[in-house]
Amino acid sequence: MFKLLGWVVTLAxxxxxALTLDPARLGLSTRLPVTQAIAMRPYLVAGFVVLGGVLLLGVLLAALRGRRRPRGAVLALAFLAVGxxxxxxxWDRGxxxxxxxxxPxxxxxxxTLNTLGGGATPQQVAAAALGTGADVLALPETSAASARLVAEELTASTGTPFQVFARQTxxxxxxxxALLVSADLGEYAEADPPATSHGAVRAEPVDGEGPTFLAVHPISxxxxxxxxxxxxxxxxxxxxxxxxxxxVIVAGDFNATLDHEPMRDIGTCVDASTEGGVGGLATWPAHLPRLVGAPIDHILLDGDRYVVDAAAVLDVGDSDHRAVVAQLSPR
Structure with missing residues (x-):
């Protein structure tokens, strides 16, 4: 009886x-505490590998003493496999x-960069954007005044004006x-954004030619x-x-990874970081190594209209987020 119960517990x-690999499939990815746990896959890698290794070591030591622990062996191998x-x-996301x-x-x-309300200064944001040749900037936690300073820096350096749009709730x-759009892309006008707890911005081309841009920041x-x-x-x-x-191109701090169910159902959109081979790198918190943390900042684009030529994750100033940059070419 106790042996049977032990196997039931082991298999459970x-x-x-195994369910931690894809909790969205069972509708659990948006429920506590799974939401927070699945966002930090690097910790799950380390946790399961360490647990599996310790259990396997215990099984081997027991074997040396002539004792068999089949349940421990199954659990150890399962944990190692899940890790x-x-x-x-x-690795697959990049x-x-x-x-x-x-x-090109x-x-x-x-x-896109969550600037932490000035943690990354307008000058630092502009310098990073100039270094990447950015045409569009989505800047959560950035006031209209700070966004205008970024635009002034960019215009002074490139000679190209940047249109500034901002919403605060x-x-x-x-x-x-805030959302900044280079005049090289044509004239844009602000349109009604999605209703969210934090500010969101939507800009559409006045002549109807070109992508619609959204800068977003869902609450955490x-x-x-x-x-x-x-x-x-x-x-x-x-x-x-x-x-x-x-x-459409939607960029910002989503406070979610691709493992959360709403980020799975994105129609024709694809994630630029994954397409560009950097989707496994953490964008938050920036004080930890890039292989540790959560990739919660994204650029989503219509995969039927654009191809991702390259993408990168950058440290900028003292923001607690890293920037995500993507080069997108029309198909």
Whole structure:
């Protein structure tokens, strides 16, 4: 009886470990505490590998003393396999960390960075954008005044004006989001953005020629209850353009990874980081190594209209986020 119960518990632990590989399939990725755990896949890699290694060592030591531990062996191998599986997901999304090459002729370079309300100064943001040749900047936690300073720096250095759009939903800069669009892309006008807890910005081409740009910043899933509900609603709102429109580019701090269910259902959109081979690198928190943390900053683009030539993850100033940059060419 006790042996049977032991196998039931062992198999239940194996099943639970396996489910961590893709909790969105069972609708668990937007529920506490799975939401937070799956966002940090590098920790799951380390955790399962360490647990599996310790269990396997215990099994081997027991074997040397003539004792068999089949349940321990099964659990150890399962944990090691799950840890490897999490690592392969990150590897598949891309862990390259090469410098961004020169953009091909005709490409649009999109740059997104949560500036932490000035943690990355306008001068630092402008310098990073200039270094990448950015045509479009999506800047969560950036006030309209700071965005104008970035635009002035860019214009002074390139001679090309940048149109500035910004929305703020509260008194703190964390609720403000800015969008800058180079005049080289044509004239843009602000349109109604998705309704979210933090500011979101939408800009459409006046002549109808060119992509629609959205800069977004869903609230973080930082607490149970109301915050989680608002996060889920925000995520669905900011990805709706991908499901219902064509020729859209949505960029910003999504406070979500590709493992969260709303980021799976994005219509014709694809994730520029994954397409560019850097989707496994962490964009938050920036004080940790790039292989440790969560890739929650994204550039989503209509994969039927654009191909990703290259992408990169950059450290900028003292923001707690890294910037994501992608070069996009029309198909």
């Amino acid at each position: 632990l194996v099943a639970a470990a 490897l599986g999490h690592g392969l997901v990150l 862990l390259t960390d090469d410098p961004l090459p020169e953009a 002729a005709g490409a649009v370079t999109v740059f 509260g008194k703190w800069e964390s609720s403000s989001t 899933p930082h607490a149970p209850g109301r915050a989680m509900e608002r996060w889920r609603a925000d995520l669905h709102a900011v990805t709706e353009a991908c499901r219902s429109e064509s020729d």
